[in-house]
Amino acid sequence: MNDAEERLRAGLAKLPGRLAAHVLRVVEEATRLALVHDIDPEAARIAALGHDLLRAHSDERLLTIAAEQGHAVDPVDRIEPVLLHGPLAVPILREQYGVVDADVLGAVAAHTTAAPRMTRLQKLLFVADKIEPHKIERRPPVARVRELADRDLDAAMRAYLDYHVLVALDERWPLHPRTVAARNELVAGERGVANEAREAGE
Numbered sequence: 001m002n003d004a005e006e007r008l009r010a011g012l013a014k015l016p017g018r019l020a021a022h023v024l025r026v027v028e029e030a031t032r033l034a035l036v037h038d039i040d041p042e043a044a045r046i047a048a049l050g051h052d053l054l055r056a057h058s059d060e061r062l063l064t065i066a067a068e069q070g071h072a073v074d075p076v077d078r079i080e081p082v083l084l085h086g087p088l089a090v091p092i093l094r095e096q097y098g099v100v101d102a103d104v105l106g107a108v109a110a111h112t113t114a115a116p117r118m119t120r121l122q123k124l125l126f127v128a129d130k131i132e133p134h135k136i137e138r139r140p141p142v143a144r145v146r147e148l149a150d151r152d153l154d155a156a157m158r159a160y161l162d163y164h165v166l167v168a169l170d171e172r173w174p175l176h177p178r179t180v181a182a183r184n185e186l187v188a189g190e191r192g193v194a195n196e197a198r199e200a201g202e
C-alpha cells in the first residue's frame with residue numbers, strides 16, 4: 001500500500017459512515033473491474049478511495065471551495081453544485097493526500113459528470129461508482145450497466161449515460177455539457193467501429 005492509499009484509508013474515518021461504506025463498495029467494484037480489464041489495481045483503488053472526499057459537503061460549501069480554487073463553474077454546476085465534488089477534490093487529493101497520478105486525479109474529476117476523452121481507468125471509476133450494489137438496489141435498471149461493465153467499459157458508460165439522460169428528462173435535471181460531450185463521443189466511437197467493421201468485411 002503506498003502512502004497516498006494509506007492516508008486515504010485513514011481519511012475514510014472522517015466521512016459520514018454511509019458514505020465511507022459506499023466508498024469501500026466502490027473500491028471493491030473498481031478492484032474487480034481492474035482485474036477483468038487489466039488496469040492497474042492500485043490506481044483503481046486510490047481513485048475509488050478518493051473519489052467522494054467532498055461528497056458530504058453542502059452545495060454552499062462546494063461553491064465556496066470552487067471560488068477559493070478559482071475553479072470555472074459551469075451554469076449547470078450552479079444548478080447542481082453536487083457535480084463539483086469530483087473536480088474540486090483534485091487539488092485536495094494532490095496537496096493533502098499525496099495523490100500524484102494524473103490519470104487517477106482525472107478519474108476523480110470526471111466521476112460526477114463523465115467527460116470526453118476519458119481513459120480506461122477513468123471509465124472504470126465512473127462505472128464502478130454507479131454499479132455498486134446499493135446503487136443498483138435504488139435504481140434497478142443500472143443492473144444492465146453492471147453486466148456490460150464486465151465485458152466492455154465503453155458500452156457500460158454508454159448504457160449508464162443513456163439511463164442518466166432518461167432520468168434527467170423525467171426529473172427535470174439539467175444535463176451537464178461534459179455529460180453530453182462524453183455520450184456523443186461514445187456514440188461516435190460506436191459508429192466508427194461499426195463502419196470499420198463493415199469496411200473490413202467488404
Ligand SMILES: [Fe+2]
Binds near residue numbers: 052086111
Ligand atoms: Fe461522487
Ligand SMILES: [Fe+2]
Binds near residue numbers: 022051052129
Ligand atoms: Fe461515489
